[in-house]
Amino acid sequence: MNLSIIILSYNTSGLLRDCLQSLSTNTPPATEIIVVDNASSDDSVSMVERSFPRVRLIRNKSNLGFAAANNQGIKVATGRFLLLLNSDTIVTENSLSSMTTFLESNPLYGACACRLLNADGTLQVSAYRIPSLLNIIIHSTIPLRRLFPGLVNTYPSQQFETDFDAEYLSGACLLVSSNAIAAVGALDDNFFFYAEDVDWCKRIRKEFNIRYLHKPAIIHLCGGSTKGGTVSLPSRWSQKQHRRSLLLFARKHYKITGLILMRGLFVIGFFLNTGYHLIQLLRGRDSRREWSSIQIGFELLFTPVGGRE
CATH class of the missing domain: 1.10.287 (Helix Hairpins)
Incomplete structure (x- = not known):
């Protein structure tokens, strides 16, 4: 198996269905899809069983969080490359094959990600600098964020018009090689939700490089995975x-x-x-x-x- 796609599901039946449907027509050969359901109360499980019988389904009795549930998928995955993919994404043609081809051709890189687009086609920031104590505080404080916008942990918008080495990439769509996982381990289960991708990329960068690819793209309906299918402000x-x-x-x-x-x-x-x-x-x-x-x-x-x- 060349590619294992791991999708975390939590009360996003409609979004998950659309995501899996997009994968059915835009998945490279030798690919397996693993859905880990975190005790959804909607019909996510029955929908996958009914409409996508080839998908491997892991059912949890409780919500284990992002890291622990994805680690379940990582543990059973057989691919040379493992893709963490949010359920609120729509995969486009050649996006996955472009990412896997890059890692196959560049063994010094342990992870990569493609451009993320909002539903209206605008750019969604998905590559960042590892946060320092200073920019964590600035980002969390409205007056400081407005006074010092250059000190937050994002890259300039024009940088997303080219490929570049990033410090960390969003876990919404993150391709990691099995070699990188063998070297640094899987996600840290102590992170229930948020920052697990930051921690993982920080560990991966001790052994490998990480690349942002600007040409391949997928659509990310940001927030749907957090809000049970409804995109809204943070609760x-x-x-x-x-x-x-x-x-x-x-x-x-x-x-x-x-x-x-x-x-x-x-x-x-x-x-x-x-x-x-x-x-x-x-x-x-x-x-x-x-x-x-x-x-x-x-x-x-x-x-x-x-x-x-």
């Missing part, structure tokens, strides 16, 4: 999971000193964000939204490291 739950994962990433890669520093900077960020939202209230903005943002910010101060809520 309170997802914001807390994001904070948990950032703290875990800091503890793992920047040690206890980095974790303590990040906690302190998040407190400063809370007061800056609160001041921003209070100003918006005085300007007559949506009071419910602004008060909700302040409340969530306060709750995030007490978010534990890693795990799930």
Whole structure:
């Protein structure tokens, strides 16, 4: 087997069906598809069994999170290359074959990804720099993010018009060689949701290079996998999971000193964000939204490291 495609499913039956349908016409030869269902309450499992009988289906009795569930697929995959693919994606012609061809021809690279497009065809940022403590705080603090846009962990938009070596790639569509997995291991199960792709790419880059390919593309309906099929703004739950994962990433890669520093900077960020939202209230903005943002910010101060809520 040359390519194993691993798709995590969680209450996205309609999106998953469209994703699998796109794979049925745009999959290279010698490809296996593995769907790992995280205890969906919709008809995702029965839909796969009924409409896509050749797909290998793993049914979980509970929601194991992104990393642990994908690791189940990685464990049973037989391909030389393994693709992590979100259920809210539409695969286009030649996109997968272009990625596998690149890794086959460039053994110094352990992972690659293609261009991600929004539903309207616009570019979706999917390659980033590994976050430092500084740009994590800047990204999490609205006033600082507006004052120092160049210090967040993204690349300039024009860079996405060419191929380039990236520090980490989005796990929405990430092709990894089996050699890279053998060298650095699979995803870290301690990350329940968010930052597991950052951690994985950081480990892969110790042994291999990582490449962003700008010509092949797939459509990513960003947020559908998180929201059970509905694309929307981050929920309170997802914001807390994001904070948990950032703290875990800091503890793992920047040690206890980095974790303590990040906690302190998040407190400063809370007061800056609160001041921003209070100003918006005085300007007559949506009071419910602004008060909700302040409340969530306060709750995030007490978010534990890693795990799930």
